[in-house]
Amino acid sequence: MTTMTTNTTVLEASDVTMRFGGLTAVRSVDLTVNSGEIVGLIGPNGAGKTTFFNCLTGLYVPTEGKVSYKGTVLPPKPHLVTSAGIARTFQNIRLFANMTVLENVLVGRHTRTKEGLWSALLRGPGFKKAEATSNEKAMELLEFIGLAHKADHLARNLPYGEQRKLEIARALASEPGLLLLDEPTAGMNPQETRATEELVFAIRDKGIAILVIEHDMRFIFNLCDRVAVLVQGEKLVEGTSEVVQADERVVAAYLGTPFEGAPGDEEVAEVEAAEAASATTSKEAPSTNTRTEDGQ
């Protein structure tokens, strides 16, 4: 079911299910991300992409299934997930709005530094050295995303596109092996989207694997080595851009069924059959269903 490559597996989510009371937001989703890979996660609104992300990062504890990073199962605590090596950005920007740009990135370095309260109070040489290194690395990152000249601005004063960039820089500051991007181009114009694309490639070239949620299809198909499609909490298809783009069920899931009495009854029947195969039978045998769909 998964494309096995010679690369090492960075992230492995197997059989992840998330239920909120009676609502199953994510249903037995398997996903792997290999090193050096950019994997996309797409799906219509409400498909459970962000919920799945939250399961990966320990913000939610999955009802079933497990998530492991480089072979070790992740503890269900966000800060431990981050120190293990997974960093994330948020769909609706969550910067520390009243801290400066530099401070935001420094907070991202929290897991890679050790200085506690005592060393802060005593200010020994170790503390000064650690602060200097942190500052230096943070400035390097700001240089990398092109915000070094705004290091002393408050994060809230940055224009929207730069806030998105800063979120990425803050996530990178934790020196992750895997970066999760939740809709990094939401609300961006085409130029900004292209710049983000460049940035994501540059991050990949640093040896960081990337998992990205996105609505902008052009962006995602340009960018990703592999794309997984999530519909109503289940993984519909996974494969290269071409495979996913050609899949009729994906089209149906995005565009919906044609309205009643529309010409082309045959197509309608086809789409309905596809939907029936994917969605309605899921109650009886969800796992077999996904597995058959995914065989490529």
Added chain:
Amino acid sequence: MTTDTTTPSTHTTPVLPLPTTAARAGVLTGAALALAGTFLAWTQSDAFPGNLTVTGYPGGLQVITLVGAALTLLLALSGMGIRGLGWLTPGGKNSPVRLTALGVLGTTAYAMTAISAQLGGTINLEPGAWISGTGALIAAVAAFGLPADLPADDTITGFRARFKHALKAPTPGRAKELPNSAEILIIAAAFGTGLYVFAYGIDAYSELFVGFFITTALVATALFRAGLIARLNRLTAKHRTITLTAALIAAACFPFTQTDESYALIGANILIFATVALGLNVVVGLAGLLDLGYVAFLGVGAYTAALVSGSPQSTFGIQFPFWAAVLAGAAASLIFGVLIGAPTLRLRGDYLAIVTLGFGEIFRITMNNLNGSAGPDVTNGSQGIPNIPDLELFGFNFGMPHDIAGFTLGRSGNYYLLMLLFTAVVVMVFRRSGESRIGRAWVAIREDETAATAMGINGFRVKLIAFALGATLAGFAGTVQAHVSYSITPEQYLFANTVPPNSAFLLAAVILGGMGTISGPLIGAALLYLIPAKLQFLEDFQLILFGLALILLMRFRPEGLVANKRAQLQFHENDQLDVPEQRTDTTAVGTAKAGA
């Protein structure tokens, strides 16, 4: 300011339609008259405090009027561009004049009303008072005939809007580079002036304090509008260590300016209050945890120190050396902080406020009940622990007056200096912890806890450290408080009371002064201690006036008196120029996706 894009016509028309030259002449004559009036008698009877009866020698409220009028004159002359005075008004030229003129008017009007009310009728006013009053009125009216400092557009209409606009001023430009030594001298002079004003305020009797307060508040605003405060801030930011040293020296000089023991005691109590407020600032200002029972930690420290102080009424009957008592007090508070924090800090938001509020009360009631009848005899219940002996460190008895360099330092003065040392330690702890990895983590948690944990911060642990550190600092200060106040009782540690420190006043001091700053809580605490202490005739209305003042402050200056850069930008959004509003509004997208 409202920058206009549609109407190009801006103007600086004054509130009152006077020719500028006439207005200037009015201000100068008015201020000069008010000044001259202070040299004449204001009343015949010396029943009114301050001796306002002597001609040729101003006293009491006359002195304050004199200073205010002189400042008005100086600022007005500086606004006219007189050579050598330009440095006084790098920012606004005319709005400072308006503010000081209002201050003089307020003080003289208050003085005249108070004399008439106390002595029975305006018949008691001598010509001097009338001259000063008329002068102040002329100056204030004429000052509003001076042009506005900022150009107004047509959107500012109505008297109120134009009145408010007339008091605004532009921020000053970059100052001329001065040699380092000159800058340091300026800082020293500023702290010297600050010390003098503070000492004057502490010594003032009720009537004088009201006049003092009116004038100081308006003159401080005037200096702010004139841009002098901004200039000074730039200097202090540049020489931070020197500023801290200067502040420390100025504060250490305070007891030497006091001849009266009771005023030195006010100083010591203000320091205790301010130190505890600064400790609370770690919890509230940096980590954003609302603690409504903070005074209990002060109590824990004070009780611990009292129990081991060797007081004959202490059930322990042992006497620790002072350093051990301090460590014991801080450690006891630390333990209580961890005990209270550990179960509650896992929760977010208001739960902590409720639990700490409860803890504050539980502490007080427990201390009341550990009296031998309702519970084991530890604290003597509501009797408290009296007769706490004075400290003696290295042969220096804190209870005795000592002669130092020709000045006599009484008991309160001694304790003031000891407390100052504690304050300095707390300031250092606050500053160092705030500017470190842990301090950044606190602010991050305060800003957005979810994002902070996603950045690898262990929210619970970091919050617990803040909470425990805050508790420790309060306990630390409490050990001195026990000795300063001779005896401690549970009723000193209430949630709300008319006498600080109590939890409500501590929180108010932090918020009033400015959250997350060092000088904010210190200034806030000084004001909150002095105002109730000086205005005792308000007795029954104290708390309601206090509430009213807080509401007004939150309405007009939510970031507190001393704003840090962050808060200033946070509360006054119009300073933001480069944030495209609609595109940052991701909440619409967010809510649409929340169902996922």
